[in-house]
Amino acid sequence: MGRVIVVGSINQDVTVQVDRLPERGETLTGRSVTHRLGGKGANQAAAAAHGGAETLFVGAVGGDASGAALREELASHGVDVSHLADADTTTGTAFITVSADGENTIVLEVGANGLVGGDALDAVEGLGAGDVLVLQGEVPPAANAAAVAAAKAAGARVVLNLAPVYDVADEVLADVDVLVVNETEAGLTAGAPAPAGPQEALDLAATLIGRGPAAVLITLGKQGSVWTDGDESGAVPAIDLGPVVDTTGAGDASVGVLAAALAAGYPLGEAVGAGMRAGSTAVLGAGAASSYRAIEPLEPAPAR
Numbered sequence: 001m002g003r004v005i006v007v008g009s010i011n012q013d014v015t016v017q018v019d020r021l022p023e024r025g026e027t028l029t030g031r032s033v034t035h036r037l038g039g040k041g042a043n044q045a046a047a048a049a050h051g052g053a054e055t056l057f058v059g060a061v062g063g064d065a066s067g068a069a070l071r072e073e074l075a076s077h078g079v080d081v082s083h084l085a086d087a088d089t090t091t092g093t094a095f096i097t098v099s100a101d102g103e104n105t106i107v108l109e110v111g112a113n114g115l116v117g118g119d120a121l122d123a124v125e126g127l128g129a130g131d132v133l134v135l136q137g138e139v140p141p142a143a144n145a146a147a148v149a150a151a152k153a154a155g156a157r158v159v160l161n162l163a164p165v166y167d168v169a170d171e172v173l174a175d176v177d178v179l180v181v182n183e184t185e186a187g188l189t190a191g192a193p194a195p196a197g198p199q200e201a202l203d204l205a206a207t208l209i210g211r212g213p214a215a216v217l218i219t220l221g222k223q224g225s226v227w228t229d230g231d232e233s234g235a236v237p238a239i240d241l242g243p244v245v246d247t248t249g250a251g252d253a254s255v256g257v258l259a260a261a262l263a264a265g266y267p268l269g270e271a272v273g274a275g276m277r278a279g280s281t282a283v284l285g286a287g288a289a290s291s292y293r294a295i296e297p298l299e300p301a302p303a304r
């Protein structure tokens, strides 16, 4: 069984609960401010670890109190944080509002995440076939491009979650095994309107394959997700496990467990299903990584 190695962001999530999200120019009174572990990279690493994968996180926190606390919190999820650097700056911070129906808005100050460099994987020993590298859009694109190249040279697989979306080169996409985007990110990456439903999303996924990745997964919120590798494709419905408390980090839970399932030897379609289930579990609790402790570890993949 391979490892999951996440190169990515780690943030202090400062979350305030509101009855509804504010309108432009409006002041609202919120309540119950919390400070928790977040950042798409750290969340994905935490989810992969709960999914049962040996998981290593590569990133940077600042030399402030929140950096030290986040290091400890990420380790408490079972993630190896020995490659988490202490940078001479502030820790990344996400300012989040969560409404009564669980929807959110997020404003990010990148802090130390902006210092993750092209050498991120240099100190990771034994990177090789079987390992799955996970990347997102909250560290510099050049760092991601270098990590993709290093992973490919070592024979590892690459999952790129293009969130937040950025302008990624076709040469980089050509070395990506699974590109994960939501409907908006899919539209922006393909230079097309966002798909309205699963069939349009499958068509767009086929277009995105034309840019180079071996497979594309498009998530569609309540409409589930679709995936294709150019030969096979599938649609996975959303799973309703109970009342939605907070959608923050639900997509990250899906990506992390998808990677854990690939590292465990599951084929892509089954890995997508496992990821979707984790995302549906994550919305049942408050916060991002803090809601992942209910994710169940994957069974060992059957021999095929």
Ligand code: RIB
Residues within 6 Å of the ligand: 009, 011, 012, 013, 037, 038, 039, 040, 043, 093, 094, 106, 108, 138, 248, 249, 250, 252, 288
């Ligand atoms: O995807 C959710 C995450 O986005 C939050 O944890 C926040 O830190 C931002 O990175």
